[in-house]
Amino acid sequence: MSGAEGRFLEVVRAGPLTTVQDEGRPGHAHLGVPRSGALDRPAAALANRLVGNEPADAALETTVGGVAVRAGSDCLVAVTGGQARITVDGRAAGWGLATLVRRGEVLDVGPAISGVRSYVAVDGGVAVPPTLGSRSADVLSALGPAPLRDGDRLPIGTSRAPGVALDFDPWPEPSDPLVIRLRLGPRDDWLTAAGLDVLRSATFSASSLSNRVALRLEGPSLGRRVIGELPSEGIVLGAVQVPTDGRPLVFLADHPTTGGYPVVGVVDEADLPACAQAGPGVAVRFHVVPNRSGYGSSP
Numbered sequence: 001m002s003g004a005e006g007r008f009l010e011v012v013r014a015g016p017l018t019t020v021q022d023e024g025r026p027g028h029a030h031l032g033v034p035r036s037g038a039l040d041r042p043a044a045a046l047a048n049r050l051v052g053n054e055p056a057d058a059a060l061e062t063t064v065g066g067v068a069v070r071a072g073s074d075c076l077v078a079v080t081g082g083q084a085r086i087t088v089d090g091r092a093a094g095w096g097l098a099t100l101v102r103r104g105e106v107l108d109v110g111p112a113i114s115g116v117r118s119y120v121a122v123d124g125g126v127a128v129p130p131t132l133g134s135r136s137a138d139v140l141s142a143l144g145p146a147p148l149r150d151g152d153r154l155p156i157g158t159s160r161a162p163g164v165a166l167d168f169d170p171w172p173e174p175s176d177p178l179v180i181r182l183r184l185g186p187r188d189d190w191l192t193a194a195g196l197d198v199l200r201s202a203t204f205s206a207s208s209l210s211n212r213v214a215l216r217l218e219g220p221s222l223g224r225r226v227i228g229e230l231p232s233e234g235i236v237l238g239a240v241q242v243p244t245d246g247r248p249l250v251f252l253a254d255h256p257t258t259g260g261y262p263v264v265g266v267v268d269e270a271d272l273p274a275c276a277q278a279g280p281g282v283a284v285r286f287h288v289v290p291n292r293s294g295y296g297s298s299p
Helices: 041-050 193-201 269-276
Strands: 008-013 019-021 059-061 067-071 075-088 091-093 099-101 106-122 153-155 178-184 204-206 214-218 239-241 249-251 263-267 283-288
Touching: 008 106, 041 059, 041 075, 041 106, 041 269, 178 269, 193 283, 204 283, 263 269
Parallel strands: 178 283
Antiparallel strands: 008 067, 008 153, 019 059, 059 106, 067 106, 075 091, 075 099, 075 106, 178 263, 204 214, 214 249, 239 249, 239 263
């Protein structure tokens, strides 16, 4: 898909970190390339469905501060994920609804009111050139399009179908605390018995240092039985790694493909969208569930 003639979005306000994201580029971990893609994939898929796109089409992912874009032609847009104040040329617009934006009008997605990341889909999808089969921006390896800057012009593909309007909000309120399911392994035996008890029972909080690479947690340190480090080994999406300070982190879509700190467990992939929406200070707890064969998800 390439941009249709005359169809584009002009970036008026890029926000602190707005990137182009699709479903990512899985299957390249052996080359040292992370999966990347939208951190909250269900939210991105819903935004695409609302404007008649395929789930794999590229959309915009904002971080905390939102984004404002001017339409180069009439287009349908939808905003999902973290809720925010949405306007079109100053007129209030709905969250989770397909909205017509006329040529020259500005869609403004304000700072997130709940959650961290909002998703902006436009009919036809954002049609920047793909890299390794994906239009996703990878902030760790700098693959794909650069984060948006004021004045950027983003090509849009040809619209394929009318959007689907929703008459209800399908997203539950965030849990407090956020409870994420964890399967132990392969290095949980590197923790002391007390360290495992802390992992199972403590309440952590999301750090302001969290990003697309990892949800970093603040709180009690996990005691290590094995003090030394190990040779770098493969890391999967959702891996919970324990660095030398003993405070766990949950790897997200732009995670490195290898790492030298012990991975003590892997978060259920279904819980990763909630991890992506956990803002600074949000309380986080782990719920340990029985292991399946192997560990984690595909790289």
